[in-house]
Amino acid sequence: MNLVVYVENERYREWVFERAWRIADKHPSRMIVLDAINDHHGTQITAQEPHRDDAPQIFREGVVLGVDGIRAAQRIQFVEALLVKDIPCVLWWAADRLFSSETFAGLLNVVEHVILDSSGTNTESNALREFASYFSGTQPAALGDLAWMRLDPWRDVIAQFFDDPNMRDELSAIRRVAVSSGSDSEALYLGCWLASRLGWKVRDQSTFVNAGGAVISFEHKREGEIRRVQSVRLETAASGYSARVEGETVALEVTGRFARAKRLVPLQAIDNTSLVERAILGDRTDEIFMDALHTVGDLLK
Amino acid sequence: MAQTAPKTAPSTDGNPLRAGLSTNRIKDPCNVIFFGASGDLMKRMLMPAMYNLRLGDVLPVRYGIVGFSRTEWDDDGFRKEMKDSIDQFSRSGEAKDPLWSDFAKHVSYVSGDFDDPNCYLKLRRQLERNDSELGTESNRLFYLSTPPGLFTKIVDMLDEAGLGPKGNQKGWTRIIVEKPFGIDLASARALQAEITKVFEEKHVYRIDHYLGKEPVQDIMALRFANVMFEPIWDRRYIQSVQITAAETVGVEHRGGYYETSGALRDMIQNHVINLFALVAMEPPVSADADSIRDEKMKVLRALRPIDPDQLGHYAARGQYAAGTVNGQQVPGYREEPDVNPKSNVETYAAVKLYVDSWRWAGVPFYLRSGKRLAGKQSEIAIRFKDIPHRLFGEGSDDIEHNALVMKIQPEEGVSIRFSAKVPGPKMHIRSVSMDFNYGTGFGVVSAPAYERLIGDAMRGDATLFTRWDAVEAAWEAVTPILDRWIMLKDTSFPNYAAGTQGPVASDALFDDEDDGWRRI
Numbered sequence: 001m002n003l004v005v006y007v008e009n010e011r012y013r014e015w016v017f018e019r020a021w022r023i024a025d026k027h028p029s030r031m032i033v034l035d036a037i038n039d040h041h042g043t044q045i046t047a048q049e050p051h052r053d054d055a056p057q058i059f060r061e062g063v064v065l066g067v068d069g070i071r072a073a074q075r076i077q078f079v080e081a082l083l084v085k086d087i088p089c090v091l092w093w094a095a096d097r098l099f100s101s102e103t104f105a106g107l108l109n110v111v112e113h114v115i116l117d118s119s120g121t122n123t124e125s126n127a128l129r130e131f132a133s134y135f136s137g138t139q140p141a142a143l144g145d146l147a148w149m150r151l152d153p154w155r156d157v158i159a160q161f162f163d164d165p166n167m168r169d170e171l172s173a174i175r176r177v178a179v180s181s182g183s184d185s186e187a188l189y190l191g192c193w194l195a196s197r198l199g200w201k202v203r204d205q206s207t208f209v210n211a212g213g214a215v216i217s218f219e220h221k222r223e224g225e226i227r228r229v230q231s232v233r234l235e236t237a238a239s240g241y242s243a244r245v246e247g248e249t250v251a252l253e254v255t256g257r258f259a260r261a262k263r264l265v266p267l268q269a270i271d272n273t274s275l276v277e278r279a280i281l282g283d284r285t286d287e288i289f290m291d292a293l294h295t296v297g298d299l300l301k
Numbered sequence: 302m303a304q305t306a307p308k309t310a311p312s313t314d315g316n317p318l319r320a321g322l323s324t325n326r327i328k329d330p331c332n333v334i335f336f337g338a339s340g341d342l343m344k345r346m347l348m349p350a351m352y353n354l355r356l357g358d359v360l361p362v363r364y365g366i367v368g369f370s371r372t373e374w375d376d377d378g379f380r381k382e383m384k385d386s387i388d389q390f391s392r393s394g395e396a397k398d399p400l401w402s403d404f405a406k407h408v409s410y411v412s413g414d415f416d417d418p419n420c421y422l423k424l425r426r427q428l429e430r431n432d433s434e435l436g437t438e439s440n441r442l443f444y445l446s447t448p449p450g451l452f453t454k455i456v457d458m459l460d461e462a463g464l465g466p467k468g469n470q471k472g473w474t475r476i477i478v479e480k481p482f483g484i485d486l487a488s489a490r491a492l493q494a495e496i497t498k499v500f501e502e503k504h505v506y507r508i509d510h511y512l513g514k515e516p517v518q519d520i521m522a523l524r525f526a527n528v529m530f531e532p533i534w535d536r537r538y539i540q541s542v543q544i545t546a547a548e549t550v551g552v553e554h555r556g557g558y559y560e561t562s563g564a565l566r567d568m569i570q571n572h573v574i575n576l577f578a579l580v581a582m583e584p585p586v587s588a589d590a591d592s593i594r595d596e597k598m599k600v601l602r603a604l605r606p607i608d609p610d611q612l613g614h615y616a617a618r619g620q621y622a623a624g625t626v627n628g629q630q631v632p633g634y635r636e637e638p639d640v641n642p643k644s645n646v647e648t649y650a651a652v653k654l655y656v657d658s659w660r661w662a663g664v665p666f667y668l669r670s671g672k673r674l675a676g677k678q679s680e681i682a683i684r685f686k687d688i689p690h691r692l693f694g695e696g697s698d699d700i701e702h703n704a705l706v707m708k709i710q711p712e713e714g715v716s717i718r719f720s721a722k723v724p725g726p727k728m729h730i731r732s733v734s735m736d737f738n739y740g741t742g743f744g745v746v747s748a749p750a751y752e753r754l755i756g757d758a759m760r761g762d763a764t765l766f767t768r769w770d771a772v773e774a775a776w777e778a779v780t781p782i783l784d785r786w787i788m789l790k791d792t793s794f795p796n797y798a799a800g801t802q803g804p805v806a807s808d809a810l811f812d813d814e815d816d817g818w819r820r821i
Contacts, residue, residue: 026740152322156358159318160326168315197317249400264403266356288321 001029001280002089004079004111006103008036009095016094019273023280024060031062032082034075034103040066072102079110088112090280098130111141115279119147119185120226125300128185132297144279146272147185147227148289153268154190154229154243157250161234161241167258171198173236175216180223180230187220190232192295193288202298327759330363331440332431334424336455337447338368338379338410342479344386347446350751352387352396355404359756363438365431368410369424379410392749407435415451421462428464439472442758446479453495460499477506477758480571484561485783486776493769506758506766511572513750513765515739516709520579520681523707523715531584533685535660540702540816543682544576546670547821549626551799552648556639564650565779565786568670574775575767577666580681581656590764594771601774605655609781616782617807618791619649621673624799631673631799645790648672649797651807652782667810669818673799676821679709684816693728701732713747714738
């Protein structure tokens, strides 16, 4: 594949480079890095052959272009000239700005798949708003947000509360959702995922309304490490459902009428390299994600 | 324009929050009861598999694990042993708190003789306690990992203690039976007769851990989820098929068992014939357990019986002598612990099979398995026929047969060999390879087979377990060889040095002089 990586923040540069190279180590690829950090100029080319005789025959090559001060149109031309034709092309966008960046807009016409991480940036809500608004229309490329993908284990533990068919009525009785996380994207996605799955409409930035007209309050606060959810609590008139990180586990508890003993489940944290890899290998847009994203867009309007 | 995934159907279990989430969690609460809980398999494979199922959050919310064996442990003693085993053998490393403590609360132990009725009553009380305290709802999965001589006794005693399906009307009762299922056709039939006095066939899960390996399951995906292979998957295009299960290890501490077994019984009759059936079967009408197992059965039924008087053309055996494996000097089979110094047991077996069917008429299937060979390698190699006409004259001289190799272990993947033009002014053709590797292709490590298989048995999915009729057919296929080998000693033993390709005698199985064993 062609893996195009865009980075413009010194803070993320090494982090992104290390993970991108790890991916390129596993998947035969040409990596084209647009390094837009201030004063980064010049070109660096690397190629690597398998280092062990018995290793699968994987070959990676990388071109790092220092593009500070170079116009967006020219950057796109560089990328187009370097792409290997007729193989998948993925963009990993590791920068705060999205559509205010002409480079991003230009690259969208070149790649088939965009991976970004709306979480942990300085302007999370702005990025998500922009993101939701742009992708609500025709999509030029398939889309993956690492912040959303990180939530799979959390969606699973929340769904567990209601796997028993006898608990289904409780879903329509939810009146409060509270999420604590180290960054906003995860909390917004979780709340809006619940809303989109359960048919709630956005009322304002902190409430939803369900099909019966009942109001559901949505609270999210920052707590813990960035990109990590700390706890989720759902409340109905009868019970409280909580999932909270305890060390390397998540403690699940139900209190009230449907009280259950506390149960520990392993915290299935997925590292960023694996997330990027999953995003690359999954070549289609996730419709559940798109529904949640549109609801995020409505919430942030 | 990007593709959009098909609209996700509402979650089948009715929970709208499940839409788009792939969960593997087992739904039914249950107890898993391991007989032979102090044995090596339990320590190395079974308990680490249970713990990893817990770590992956695959186990049901309400579960119990009960060990049963002769060793005198109490619950805490058993838990300590199991924790040590997990620490040593689990792929996830050391078991840590608080998850280990939480898991340990679900683990208990019953100590006793396998033929003592009181011990089964103790087991029954433990299971009833689990039902009330852990909420396991009388669902029970028994796992027989004892020496095979105890299988019948345990099944009888379970029935007598009211632990069989007849005595348990509240939940389901299933049983996993480890291999070997009998030591020959007669003993397998006798064992089956005893088991079916207590368990219906649909409740019996005969485990063959090879079938739980991801690349083995991929054989069907390769054949039936692609359009390009199935049209050429027959006698018109395939010259021969080779199935290899080669090991570098010797009999290790299993000399006593191996003396009653040998490579034909230990590997060919079960693992290798199962692989053969997956390669040779017709497309099933659906992916459910019985449709697949019906097709496997049909192809086994179509095996051409081997004429014992022509055995030299159809089977070869070997026994390893001392040699060098991975740079280490290793003893011969007859010098291994618990092995008769004059043993005639084969540590290598090769068999040629023919399937008398429209699809496979005239195509030989070469099956081999051996210990102390040059490498560890399990694979299925499809060798395609020669091209009908050499268009490029001398430039075609280096053209080799096209080949498709399904790699099972240690590498997991698929390799296709085909011809390509060597760059340059002349039309010179050479063979090249195109490789797919699971690890890199999907970015995930396959779970060990026991995790998959125990989980499937808990779910009631028998697809990857062997049905009795297939076990019987496999025994019928190897019985003529086995009988002749028992009757006639091989005076050439030992006939291959450890660390080599196996006995030269096995080369004689090939009718076509262009064909031969792939290098291990």
